[in-house]
Amino acid sequence: MPKLTVDGIEVEIEPGATVLQACEQAGSEIPRFCYHERLSIAGNCRMCLVEMEKAPKPIASCAMPAADGMNIFTNTALVKKAREGVMEFLLINHPLDCPICDQGGECDLQDQAMAYGGDRTRYAENKRAVEDKYMGPLVATVMTRCIQCTRCVRFITEVAGVTDLGLIGRGEDVEITTYLEQSMRSELSGNVIDLCPVGALTSKPYAFTARSWELNKTESVDVMDAVGSSIRVDSRGREVMRILPRLNEDVNEEWISDKTRFIWDGLRTQRLDTPYVRKDGKLHAATWAEAFAAIADKIKATKPERIGAIAGDLACAESMKALKDLMAALGSPNLDCRQDGAKIGYGPREGYLFNTTIAGIEDADAILLIGTNPRWEASLVNTRIRKRFVRGGVSIGAVGPHVDLTYDVDWLGAGPQTLSEIADGTHAFAKVLRGAKRPMLIVGMGALTREDGAAVLAAAAHIARDMGLAVAASGEQEEGWNGFNVLHTAAARVAGLDLGFMPGPKGRDVAGMIAGAEAGDMDVLYLLGADELPTSDLGKAFVIYQGSHGDQGAHRADVILPGAAYTEKSAIWVNTEGRVQLGERAIFPPGEAREDWTIVRALSDVLGLSLPYKNLTELRSVMRAAAPELGTVDYAPGGDNVSSVTWANIGIPGALSDAPFEYAVKNFYFTNPIARASKTMAECSALCLTGDVKPQAAE
Amino acid sequence: MSVRRMAKEQPENFAFTLENLEVAKQRIAKYPAGKAQSAVIPLMWLAQKQNDGWVSEPAMRYLADLLDMALIRVYEVATFYTMFNLKPVGKFHVQLCGTTPCWLRGADALKNVCDKVIGPKGQTSEDGLFTWSEVECLGACVNAPMVQINDDYFEDLNAKSFEEILSHLRDGRQPKLGSARGRTSSEPEGDPTSLTEPGLYDPAVAAVPVTFTPTPAPESGEK
Numbered sequence: 001m002p003k004l005t006v007d008g009i010e011v012e013i014e015p016g017a018t019v020l021q022a023c024e025q026a027g028s029e030i031p032r033f034c035y036h037e038r039l040s041i042a043g044n045c046r047m048c049l050v051e052m053e054k055a056p057k058p059i060a061s062c063a064m065p066a067a068d069g070m071n072i073f074t075n076t077a078l079v080k081k082a083r084e085g086v087m088e089f090l091l092i093n094h095p096l097d098c099p100i101c102d103q104g105g106e107c108d109l110q111d112q113a114m115a116y117g118g119d120r121t122r123y124a125e126n127k128r129a130v131e132d133k134y135m136g137p138l139v140a141t142v143m144t145r146c147i148q149c150t151r152c153v154r155f156i157t158e159v160a161g162v163t164d165l166g167l168i169g170r171g172e173d174v175e176i177t178t179y180l181e182q183s184m185r186s187e188l189s190g191n192v193i194d195l196c197p198v199g200a201l202t203s204k205p206y207a208f209t210a211r212s213w214e215l216n217k218t219e220s221v222d223v224m225d226a227v228g229s230s231i232r233v234d235s236r237g238r239e240v241m242r243i244l245p246r247l248n249e250d251v252n253e254e255w256i257s258d259k260t261r262f263i264w265d266g267l268r269t270q271r272l273d274t275p276y277v278r279k280d281g282k283l284h285a286a287t288w289a290e291a292f293a294a295i296a297d298k299i300k301a302t303k304p305e306r307i308g309a310i311a312g313d314l315a316c317a318e319s320m321k322a323l324k325d326l327m328a329a330l331g332s333p334n335l336d337c338r339q340d341g342a343k344i345g346y347g348p349r350e351g352y353l354f355n356t357t358i359a360g361i362e363d364a365d366a367i368l369l370i371g372t373n374p375r376w377e378a379s380l381v382n383t384r385i386r387k388r389f390v391r392g393g394v395s396i397g398a399v400g401p402h403v404d405l406t407y408d409v410d411w412l413g414a415g416p417q418t419l420s421e422i423a424d425g426t427h428a429f430a431k432v433l434r435g436a437k438r439p440m441l442i443v444g445m446g447a448l449t450r451e452d453g454a455a456v457l458a459a460a461a462h463i464a465r466d467m468g469l470a471v472a473a474s475g476e477q478e479e480g481w482n483g484f485n486v487l488h489t490a491a492a493r494v495a496g497l498d499l500g501f502m503p504g505p506k507g508r509d510v511a512g513m514i515a516g517a518e519a520g521d522m523d524v525l526y527l528l529g530a531d532e533l534p535t536s537d538l539g540k541a542f543v544i545y546q547g548s549h550g551d552q553g554a555h556r557a558d559v560i561l562p563g564a565a566y567t568e569k570s571a572i573w574v575n576t577e578g579r580v581q582l583g584e585r586a587i588f589p590p591g592e593a594r595e596d597w598t599i600v601r602a603l604s605d606v607l608g609l610s611l612p613y614k615n616l617t618e619l620r621s622v623m624r625a626a627a628p629e630l631g632t633v634d635y636a637p638g639g640d641n642v643s644s645v646t647w648a649n650i651g652i653p654g655a656l657s658d659a660p661f662e663y664a665v666k667n668f669y670f671t672n673p674i675a676r677a678s679k680t681m682a683e684c685s686a687l688c689l690t691g692d693v694k695p696q697a698a699e
Numbered sequence: 700m701s702v703r704r705m706a707k708e709q710p711e712n713f714a715f716t717l718e719n720l721e722v723a724k725q726r727i728a729k730y731p732a733g734k735a736q737s738a739v740i741p742l743m744w745l746a747q748k749q750n751d752g753w754v755s756e757p758a759m760r761y762l763a764d765l766l767d768m769a770l771i772r773v774y775e776v777a778t779f780y781t782m783f784n785l786k787p788v789g790k791f792h793v794q795l796c797g798t799t800p801c802w803l804r805g806a807d808a809l810k811n812v813c814d815k816v817i818g819p820k821g822q823t824s825e826d827g828l829f830t831w832s833e834v835e836c837l838g839a840c841v842n843a844p845m846v847q848i849n850d851d852y853f854e855d856l857n858a859k860s861f862e863e864i865l866s867h868l869r870d871g872r873q874p875k876l877g878s879a880r881g882r883t884s885s886e887p888e889g890d891p892t893s894l895t896e897p898g899l900y901d902p903a904v905a906a907v908p909v910t911f912t913p914t915p916a917p918e919s920g921e922k
Contacts, residue, residue: 131702163769163771163772164769164771165771166769166771166772166774166775167775168774168775168778168779169702169703169778169779170778170779173701173702173703175702178771179770179771179774180705180756
């Protein structure tokens with residue numbers, strides 16, 4: 001490995017590293033604007049100039065490959081002068097509007113001007129002004145502030161995979177824009193706000209609402225999809241002001257989807273902040289005692305087998321555990337956490353996990369997508385696949401209807417027919433999988449919620465076993481490789497399956513409970529945040545809805561128990577990889593709403609079936625005793641147990657129907673009650689469905 | 700230079716004529732398969748010629764389709780190079796060089812002529828015949844000052860000869876190309892000062908091989 005000296009410190013670096021990376025390694029901070037580790041190198045801001053021995057002038061360290069024997073200086077008079085000069089040029093056309101700029105306080109230019117700039121300006125001429133550009137409902141622009149680092153252009157082109165942004169004009173007149181100011185057509189567009197080192201691209205919904213230093217920052221986990229992106233919830237008082245990504249190389253790197261980032265206005269609207277009880281066909285606000293009494297009256301008068309519970313997509317592990325224990329205490333076997341009706345959860349845990357792990361996608365060399373559109377179902381999984389695709393040397397095939405996934409995909413067929421051909425080995429792609437060293441497949445919820453979902457799952461397991469998707473750890477391969485993946489769409493699902501929130505012996509599943517309710521065989525239904533159900537088909541059943549938002553479930557409910565949203569409770573979430581993550585409470589639930597497990601616990605007292613835990617710690621220890629896999633935080637099993645997986649126990653082999661696959665997520669921006677309550681998401685959705693509509697009126 | 704924007708009014712559509720399409724295909728074929736976008740500049744130039752001297756928005760869309768590249772990339776190229784006009788120009792596009800050599804030799808006088816005869820810079824004259832713009836060096840400094848009108852260079856101009864050229868064009872007559880003062884190519888002003896011996900131009904003399912006699916070295920005492 002090459003060795004070089006930085007400020008007298010000798011460092012050994014990876015071949016192919018740049019001088020800037022070597023300087024970082026040696027502990028010398030290099031200021032930069034255009035350079036970003038995850039983007040291609042542009043070398044156009046010149047802020048990273050350093051001195052190199054024997055070089056006639058300063059070098060741009062971000063673009064200079066580090067070589068053996070280089071002698072670099074980052075603290076000489078020349079470097080200081082170069083930085084001051086570059087900074088002076090950058091500030092020539094940068095407005096002095098920091099006091100009214102949303103980036104103020106977290107601005108790279110501001111910070112670096114303080115650290116490396118001169119203390120006064122010598123520039124007396126007029127400054128350049130640039131027209132603002134419309135980029136959609138999420139990104140606000142003040143283009144006069146732009147310093148043309150082109151990070152946004154590179155991100156949208158390289159990472160998001162849509163070539164929507166560009167740098168037009170030349171010289172002093174260059175401008176960042178979309179083509180004719182259309183909105184950006186990417187579900188990751190919000191990340192350009194974080195990337196922008198100045199206040200040129202800022203968050204439109206967050207504009208002028210808060211200053212970065214007055215916010216409480218809580219590290220938490222996202223629940224918009226089953227990826228479980230690491231997020232930071234910035235709150236002030238009782239409101240979430242914004243949501244930002246947190247670095248997590250294993251899950252989301254440093255990106256988050258627009259739904260994760262801009263969902264927060266949905267946390268303020270349509271909230272259930274007090275219990276409700278239905279009297280004479282109308283919901284009336286009630287006290288907790290009244291609501292519990294109404295439930296207790298009904299439940300005590302009902303036989304256990306006529307009571308059912310369904311957990312929704314946003315239920316935390318704690319609340320599901322408490323509700324499961326309550327149902328057990330009542331003696332009812334009717335409970336299910338798969339409100340979409342997916343035919344999974346039986347057999348080994350590997351049968352419902354994303355075993356390759358999200359970071360593991362980068363090692364794959366053949367990828368088969370089965371009935372999944374990862375771009376909408378798990379945007380950051382899609383980003384990883386694209387990252388792998390950009391590096392080259394990977395074959396990606398997909399079974400399902402054509403969609404734009406931002407990378408080249410071999411569309412093999414529309415339905416299970418193709419899948420069984422691959423499983424038989426008669427399809428050409430079977431050869432690709434067999435020939436690959438690290439092949440993987442991803443089964444989407446669209447393929448598993450069908451009537452023949454269990455058979456599809458079995459076919460996928462069959463492929464995994466026969467085509468070499470499972471490779472045990474051996475001498476030359478240190479870690480096991482499990483290429484069998486189920487891509488969930490709900491943040492709650494894996495924890496629910498781990499906890500066994502599933503029909504007991506002779507218990508009814510979701511479809512059975514709904515059919516039973518309609519037919520009059522089910523008298524009480526407990527919906528734990530379950531909204532994506534045909535709630536109008538529940539017949540005369542007494543519906544208890546516990547959740548945070550007044551959505552479908554609450555409209556049908558006879559008793560509403562106001563719960564906490566994901567930002568309002570300490571909770572355990574398990575993502576699609578089986579990675580257990582801790583979400584932290586950023587704010588308190590509104591009004592009378594309470595953390596969900598406490599509601600179930602309180603109800604158990606009223607029913608005279610007190611659950612054996614009084615606080616979160618006790619609940620969690622009971623939960624870990626029942627489901628040990630929930631005990632290890634931030635660990636995804638990946639291919640660790642690959643050699644002991646009994647593939648035959650995954651899915652139920654059977655006849656596959658001819659109907660083509662449909663994707664699970666129809667509207668990316670409306671997948672859960674919080675998103676449906678968000679005005680920002682509604683705007684995005686409208687743009688998405690109707691095409692581009694540029695607002696005519698001046699803002 | 701200033702910010703350049705597309706014209707507000709745009710034609711409905713654009714497509715290459717069959718002839719131009721043939722040329723375009725030849726241009727594209729110069730590059731490896733999958734690298735068609737390398738041909739964007741020659742093709743845009745072709746489109747500009749076909750479209751009366753400017754690149755329309757439908758033309759950019761057409762090129763993006765033809766070259767299988769992102770629209771924004773075509774737009775970037777069109778806005779980067781000032782040789783691509785984003786707005787309609789007159790029948791004669793007068794590009795006046797205002798860079799130092801031409802300016803020293805009287806480009807300002809030509810600008811005044813443009814202002815007087817054509818109108819403000821960048822706008823098309825009322826009869827639709829002329830648009831003038833100031834450009835940087837066109838590489839004809841020896842014959843400064845000069846203008847380029849469509850594809851032709853007019854050199855060694857002064858206000859009078861330039862006005863004459865413009866009136867010729869207006870009347871539909873072809874003005875004389877090149878130097879307005881009758882200079883051949885870029886030969887020096889006035890009479891030649893070197894290579895004047897008439898014998899040099901005698902074919903019989905030119906046929907005799909020239910022998911090189913080195914200059915005698917200065918003698919040592921002659922310092």
